[in-house]
Amino acid sequence: MKRLINVHPQPALRIGLTLIPFVLALIAYVVASDIRLQENPNDKLLPGLTAIGDAIDRMAFQESKRTGTILFWDDTLASMQRIAIGISLSALLGLVVGIGNGLVPLIRANLSSFVAILSLIPPMAILPVLFIVFGLGELSKVMLIIFGTAPFIMRDMQQRVLELPPEQLIKAQTLQANTWQIICRVVLPQVLPRLIEAVRLSLGAAWLFLIAAEAIASTEGLGYRIFLVRRYLAMDVILPYVAWITILAFMFDLSLKQLSQWLFPWYHKK
């Protein structure tokens, strides 16, 4: 009998094992919903699958009577825009500051501690400040995402640059490279795949800050909708929205992973 740590499942078994918790969760929900609905057909806490289906149809496929647009897609577009702008700017800032801090001792002495302290400030605590300074519009929501994710990416990038073997930097110097050339040809191409990793890791936080900002001050967005319909206990809308956010997050993550494998084959095969 092999040790447990040496037993690897066959592909079929592995897929089966992967699916089990998803199926179990779904069954548990349907059963619990059934029990509650038998007691009270108007129960709102655990709506049945048909009620959820109706809600999806209403939100995602029919125009809103009030606005004349499809709310679900309005919300999705608004949220995606905010998170895309926020995380892109964070990545850019993280890359620039991280490479500076990692490669140039003068910049590191100047900025490294500041970034470290900055990253310790809880972003939610300064959300009111952002609302006061940047108003209740798009800017403050994007700023919250940047504030929540950029310091982490900066520090991560700094670490990745410092992890590059010093031999490489010396080799580049013996090939007559100046500092800027070392950044362009040695450091940047090697930290880009690591930047994608850092972005993937911070996407969870980015969603958190996005939904928090939308919940507090917004007129559309996935987070806004969830917190709006909460007032009517509309679980039939909240649950599909949560599932949709999860799917979006999963797709983001997957496409970044694929992008990295496609752009940087040398990174994933070493």
Next chain:
Amino acid sequence: MSYIEVNNLWKTYGDQVVLENVNLSVEKGEFVTIVGASGCGKSTFLRMLLGQEQPSKGEIVHDGKPLAPEPDQHRGIVFQKYSVFPHLTVLNNVILGVEFTKNRLFGKLFGASKKQAIEKARVLINAVGLSHAENKYPHELSGGMQQRLAIAQSLIKEPEILLLDEPFGALDPGIRADMHELVLNLWRETGTTIFMVTHDLKEGFYLGTRLWVFDKLRHDLHAPERFGAGVTYDLPIGRCEERLYESIQTNVDNTARKAEAA
């Protein structure tokens, strides 16, 4: 005045003396192998030749001028590992040296100038036997092939001094013998002055024209860090008779010149 002169060189880290009072001179085209126990300062010495570290006292003079205090294109280096760039193919690793020189802004060439660089690189890639792997990434190469690549990459700058820091330490014995032949051939063709640090005394004796042994001259049992290492043996070795002949010729010529000057 010799090509490279090491005068009164000391290296200390705090209280720890690594090298003490090293005095050496090397002629152009010599192939110096450096052996010694770990921690006896041979890699430190190589790093000072490279400009990666500075002497605590004394100086190294190259061609009449003190060495630049940072690595530059006059001194090539091959490390035991991490010498090549993992994100570049073999060809791109080798042309990089030309690209850095020709395009000072971004270090990237296009069009005709790139073609020129590629032609130059291909000669070297061929010389180290990597023509079949031109478009491969380093992770697709064996350890020996990676070191071949590192050597080609350095040689494209035609460095006056080539430093090898235990370049074959991680290779299989058979591969190592091939690499020895390669290095000796390239040395004969280019006439570069080579310094090579090795753990392997046999390798040290086999390659090169001169062998240095770095060792501690004095020991203090109670404070081992008190005394640094120096060169305990400086042996001429006649691996290649033609070279030996040339070096003797050089010596004779030098003596003759000095006699004439006096």
